[in-house]
Amino acid sequence: xxxxxxxxxxxxxxxxxxxxxxxxxxxxxxxxxxxxxxxxxxxxxxxxxxxxxxxxxxxxxxxxxxxxxxxxxxxxxxxxxxxxxxxxxxxxxxxxxxxxxxxxxxxxxxxxxxxxxxxxxxxxxxxxxxxxxxxxxxxxxxxxxxxxxxxxxxxxxxxxxxxxxxxxxxxxxxxxxxxxxxxxxxxxxxxxxxxxxxxxxxxxxxxxxxxxxxxxxxxxxxxxxxxxxxxxxxxxxxxxxxxxxxxxxxxxxxxxxxxxxxxxxxxxxxxxxxxxxxxxxxxxxxxxxxxxxxxxxxxxxxxxxxxxxxxxxxxxxxxxxxxxxxxxxxxx
Amino acid sequence: xxxxxxxxxxxxxxxxxxxxxxxxxxxxxxxxxxxxxxxxxxxxxxxxxxxxxxxxxxxxxxxxxxxxxxxxxxxxxxxxxxxxxxxxxxxxxxxxxxxxxxxxxxxxxxxxxxxxxxxxxxxxxxxxxxxxxxxxxxxxxxxxxxxxxxxxxxxxxxxxxxxxxxxxxxxxxxxxxxxxxxxxxxxxxxxxxxxxxxxxxxxxxxxxxxxxxxxxxxxxxxxxxxxxxxxxxxxxxxxxxxxx
Numbered sequence: 001x002x003x004x005x006x007x008x009x010x011x012x013x014x015x016x017x018x019x020x021x022x023x024x025x026x027x028x029x030x031x032x033x034x035x036x037x038x039x040x041x042x043x044x045x046x047x048x049x050x051x052x053x054x055x056x057x058x059x060x061x062x063x064x065x066x067x068x069x070x071x072x073x074x075x076x077x078x079x080x081x082x083x084x085x086x087x088x089x090x091x092x093x094x095x096x097x098x099x100x101x102x103x104x105x106x107x108x109x110x111x112x113x114x115x116x117x118x119x120x121x122x123x124x125x126x127x128x129x130x131x132x133x134x135x136x137x138x139x140x141x142x143x144x145x146x147x148x149x150x151x152x153x154x155x156x157x158x159x160x161x162x163x164x165x166x167x168x169x170x171x172x173x174x175x176x177x178x179x180x181x182x183x184x185x186x187x188x189x190x191x192x193x194x195x196x197x198x199x200x201x202x203x204x205x206x207x208x209x210x211x212x213x214x215x216x217x218x219x220x221x222x223x224x225x226x227x228x229x230x231x232x233x234x235x236x237x238x239x240x241x242x243x244x245x246x247x248x249x250x251x252x253x254x255x256x257x258x259x260x261x262x263x264x265x266x267x268x269x270x271x272x273x274x275x276x277x278x279x280x281x282x283x284x285x286x287x288x289x290x291x292x293x294x295x296x297x298x299x300x301x302x303x304x305x306x307x308x309x310x311x312x313x314x315x316x317x318x319x320x321x322x323x324x325x326x327x328x329x330x331x332x
Numbered sequence: 333x334x335x336x337x338x339x340x341x342x343x344x345x346x347x348x349x350x351x352x353x354x355x356x357x358x359x360x361x362x363x364x365x366x367x368x369x370x371x372x373x374x375x376x377x378x379x380x381x382x383x384x385x386x387x388x389x390x391x392x393x394x395x396x397x398x399x400x401x402x403x404x405x406x407x408x409x410x411x412x413x414x415x416x417x418x419x420x421x422x423x424x425x426x427x428x429x430x431x432x433x434x435x436x437x438x439x440x441x442x443x444x445x446x447x448x449x450x451x452x453x454x455x456x457x458x459x460x461x462x463x464x465x466x467x468x469x470x471x472x473x474x475x476x477x478x479x480x481x482x483x484x485x486x487x488x489x490x491x492x493x494x495x496x497x498x499x500x501x502x503x504x505x506x507x508x509x510x511x512x513x514x515x516x517x518x519x520x521x522x523x524x525x526x527x528x529x530x531x532x533x534x535x536x537x538x539x540x541x542x543x544x545x546x547x548x549x550x551x552x553x554x555x556x557x558x559x560x561x562x563x564x565x566x567x568x569x570x571x572x573x574x575x576x
Contacts, residue, residue: 134576192573
């Protein structure tokens with residue numbers, strides 16, 4: 001960004017300055033839709049909000065590998081197995097981009113993982129739902145990735161440069177996953193009666209949790225106003241949720257599947273679909289840790305980390321022994 | 333499985349042996365998803381699994397329908413090495429299995445690629461992937477063997493445990509025409525050099541037991557394999573004739 005003062009050199013802490021030169025430069029940059037970069041001065045609260053949001057996003061990619069990895073060993077064709085493996089691999093990659101983006105804000109991946117493992121930082125509530133059938137893999141692709149994209153495409157214009165750039169790369173891959181999920185469901189929907197029923201059941205179970213991915217209603221969203229003012233967020237939760245519903249309705253029709261909402265109908269006046277009430281009690285319960293898989297997801301992540309400790313320690317010890325430019329490659 | 337005229341030129345036994353190796357090892361690596369010791373290894377193991385699955389699909393398609401072959405054969409009809417079906421164990425066991433197999437696969441595919449047989453085009457493409465797999469396994473063998481005392485102990489235990497499955501790689505397979513003694517000597521040389529560099533001892537036990545010598549290639553497998561297939565094939569078998 002061009003106009004903000006380089007705060008790293010000035011040693012400014014980013015404290016609650018009231019109309020300081022730094023703060024004015026920051027505000028002006030945000031107002032002009034310029035990107036804030038790691039060395040620029042930024043308010044402490046802006047930095048903290050971004051760390052929280054990016055870390056949570058990274059954690060969601062990592063925990064989100066589990067419900068899908070659950071089906072890698074049971075995928076019903078080699079083509080589907082390859083697609084699913086590639087997808088889970090992409091998710092690990094997204095986690096890496098996002099941890100890197102968070103690290104530009106002065107935190108470290110180890111610290112963030114600690115916070116995830118100890119429950120001090122969250123991940124998306126959607127990954128606390130179980131994948132019970134193969135069709136769930138398709139429903140996650142179509143609905144969960146679809147909701148994620150609706151949320152994330154505006155983040156490509158987020159005021160913080162490293163996050164925005166990570167989102168550009170991630171959104172490209174996510175939209176690919178979303179199409180694959182749709183195509184998986186389409187194959188099931190047009191398949192045998194059992195396959196069709198499997199697809200419908202998965203959509204029935206994932207529809208409402210997907211709508212919850214946009215977060216609480218606007219009047220209950222504690223971070224929204226400030227995030228919008230800082231141009232981290234560009235649209236409200238309810239706005240994005242509505243956009244998602246409007247996108248999904250015709251897609252469900254072409255899939256030959258129904259959405260489990262008796263109140264869902266086109267509203268000519270609003271130019272949008274009306275939809276039924278979301279069960280916010282369930283949403284809060286899952287967030288609090290009482291969802292179907294909260295315990296299992298976190299335990300598995302912690303176990304992988306703990307059981308891998310000796311591997312990381314050995315790699316570090318090896319690196320410390322061989323610091324003199326040896327590549328480690330075995331000569332041909 | 334239907335027999336096509338293409339099989340006149342494609343050695344089915346060879347395609348099945350190599351295809352099953354890749355399919356089964358890919359499956360084992362897929363079991364790591366979400367469990368790896370570090371995020372970078374989630375990517376690396378999935379990446380290798382995906383390469384192997386790609387190879388398996390090409391090879392099995394040379395022998396018939398890839399899904400019929402993968403999902404509808406019984407344990408006794410699989411032709412993979414017993415080495416690749418061994419359970420993941422800890423990370424050291426997975427790396428030892430990769431080290432042994434990728435060194436063999438690299439040498440074999442290099443030779444196949446240089447020849448003019450029907451497997452040459454596939455081998456030429458795959459050998460580039462396998463070079464990466466071998467490098468990955470060797471680097472980790474060094475890090476674990478020559479890292480901490482725990483790493484060293486575990487890596488040594490792993491290379492020892494899997495040693496008895498390595499002789500099978502050099503048993504004859506119909507349709508794979510290579511200089512097997514030379515391949516075996518080159519493999520042993522490479523493995524010895526890697527293990528020494530990793531401060532590990534080359535295991536001194538036999539490389540084949542009465543049972544493991546060529547057994548996998550004959551459809552005689554170890555106990556964990558049946559369970560692996562049960563999981564892999566369950567969904568496909570539950571919906572006969574369905575397309576996915």
